[in-house]
Amino acid sequence: MSASEIRLHNINQWTEKQFQDNVIDLAKQLGYDLIYHTHDSRRSQPGFPDLVLINSRTGRTLWRELKSAKGRIRKEQQMWIDGLKAAGHDAEVWRPEDWFSERIRNELLGKVVA
Template sequence: MPPMSERKLQSAVLKLAGFHGYEVRYHTKDSRGSQAGFPDLVLASKKRGKLLFRELKSDSGRLRPEQKVVLEVLAACGQDVGVWRPADLLSGRIVAELRAAPTDYLK
């Protein structure tokens, strides 16, 4: 099977997010208009009380330094951040994270 592109991964993730009740599924179509390093996806679910920031990468893709900084800052602010790859789709990790209860960062 050929490697899955980030574009195909994004399409699959957006469909899964909608299926799991994420009403807001912002995705960067053209990153030239966005702040350098901002994550590819922002997923929000009122029903689940969750907000997820996710960067999508191919299985061999690497985070750029500015992407690492933005994810670190968001995490320091108590946000749920991460990197998803095609292997995470196949392993079930993406669905598990979409379905998980929100993390209580205030404890």
């Protein structure tokens, strides 16, 4: 296994909590000053995204559902993502592989990667 393959394998072993902690740390480093995540989803609207990330300086707001490498999107979660997109918001699902590919960093920075 190459070093890159080992790194991807290790990242894909992250729990959703570990993944979320890494995403929040990176967002803070990149200037996101308002970060919301539901601590107890049992008392929240079903399917509401895991994170709302706001960079007050750039005016960027990202709505993100985080899933482990094998996690599945529930119907209610997809409805929230689709509804937010339809309303013109930046809403997506991130997985650990997106950390490895730099997609998360690029989206936090506002870079459009084809």
